[in-house]
Amino acid sequence: MPPNGALLKPFLVPRTVGSDSHQNIQDFVRQHFQALGWHFETDRFQRDTVIGKKVFTNLIATANPFAKQRIILCAHYDSKIDFMDGSQKVTNFVGATDSAWPCALLLELAASLPRGSDDLTIQMVFFDGEESFLDWSRSDSLYGANHLAHVWSGSAQSHQRLDKIKYMMLLDLLGAPSPKFYSFFQDTAPVFQKLALAESDARRKGLLRTPRRLFITEQSIMGRQHGHYYVEDDHVPFSMRNVPIVHIIPTPFPSVWHKKHDDVTALDPDTCHDLALIIHTVIHRELAA
Template identity: 40%
Template sequence: MLFASVLLPLAFLLSLGSAYRDVSDDTLKKLPGPGTDFDIKKGAILAPILRPRVSGTEGNVAVRQHFMDFFHKELPEWRIELHNSTSTTPISDGKEVQFVNFIATRDPPGATEGDVSRLALVAHYDSKYTPKDFIGATDSAAPCAMIMHIARSLDAALTKKWAAADPDDFDVEHKGLQILFLDGEEAFVSWTDSDSLYGARALAESWESSFHTATSIYRTPLDSIELFLLLDLLGSKGPTVPSYFKTTHWAYKSMAKVEERLRKLGLLKSSPNYPSKMAKRENKKPRRERNFLTEAGKSDDAFMGGFVQDDHVPFMARGVEILHMIPSPFPSVWHKPTDDAEHLDTDTVEDWAKLVMGFTAEWMELEGFFDFKAEKRKDFADKSEFEIP
């Protein structure tokens, strides 16, 4: 009996790791776009983030309040937490600067904390101290907006899935979604172990020592993260994102498969073969195009151990599995004044949102739980509220 009781949680863990189901082509076709919410001037999701938001400043507080307002209004079922820490920086003259991580979690109803594994969608929301008035549109305003749009688009399907679930279905009743908007990723002067990743370092350390009850399946909040999916430097045209880690190459391949299907269905706006672009060309023959994710066929012996320093590092050092969506090479606007709203490629921003949404829908096994007609009715009703009679 003792032997069986030890193996039971292990079986649960193995079932979670293998649970991943494709969504249909019809679902991919109907995944909602952001509409005007990604408009760089007036978009309800993206525009409020496109401002200087250095940690500890009013701009940083305003963007965090934007997150709070969005979730309270659009996603009231999500649990909101703020993780606070302080640290001196090379420019703070010995004074403590506050760093605040924004955490939003949606678990199955009735689930016990410590018994839920989660896909974490992650981006940093602070901006770089220099150059002056730096916006950081790809770094990482656009990724934050993508994640917000994804959460809103999948929320109703999550609710429907959990309402219909068999209480004895472990994979359904113990699988949640989490969003981490991390503060203080950027260095204030130059990147060092102490001048960077302020919020990520504090949160990883805190969660490592925050223990669930003794009977929990997952020992700490870190153990509950099944995959840490980090988005950074996304929104410039023509990105190339490698597969950085052998242990999550299977997840990279799953996302690459979603991208390939989206391209074949003509659903990616940045593609030269997007229907509206092809319609304007005299030669309607499809053009060659390069995928965002180019290393789906990478062999195990091709992983050399190198990676990009980013918010995942303190989590990876503590055993969390990482899928890092960051281009290599970096976009040409990286850490330049031109990383602003006007230099975003809006088609690419929307494509990344759709790609990561498709992957997340598959990870959460949401096929069959979308009600696209109801979503259209809701969208129409929301817009009607603002119409002048």
């Protein structure tokens, strides 16, 4: 998917919680899924934050809300408010990798993947309020994910039940060149293996454009140890409730992470192409199986 695609462009603006562009994204995502005929709902709530009351809106789209089980693909659509990078104030932060491109990829996948069956379907969640307003902490971050995991843990509706999630694949900080991905969770190591296999198959067939391997299988990273997470991200409140997690985030983070240069220039078309192809291949196989 080219970085300037029609699905990406609306995301390449500051998308801070409560801003007009933040609302525009909500409308854009809703229209996309309604046009595809998916079930679409929002999870809207108000929270006291470190900078005052804010209204957050998670966006949830489900291909077949009556299916017995679902795979969730998710990313956060909010962008970080003005912050200090050393002595430099960063304003109008776009967050092309964080997470404009991952969101656009979800829209692309929704349009190109099969719907699944009554046994297994696909659901996409666009989290709000992932970013901290001030300094990252358990209470100032992950506003949307915390709320949704809490609401769903008390829900009896089949497309919301946590025990009906086959796994949750969280995409974050994607699109910059030369990422390396590792498996973080033992229970989803087989899914990670499928990603690595899809990559090596595609590479052998000459379908990939990047020169080096993206999904590394020789080494894994402990994503959770003694109740602490190696990377705190939107998966945490779900993982704590025993939802299996596949976290696709580069180690190390891209060099543009929380820098003003995380804009369209940070996106590498070859990396974007390959990631889209690999993830599409794996989810397609899951839904077709």
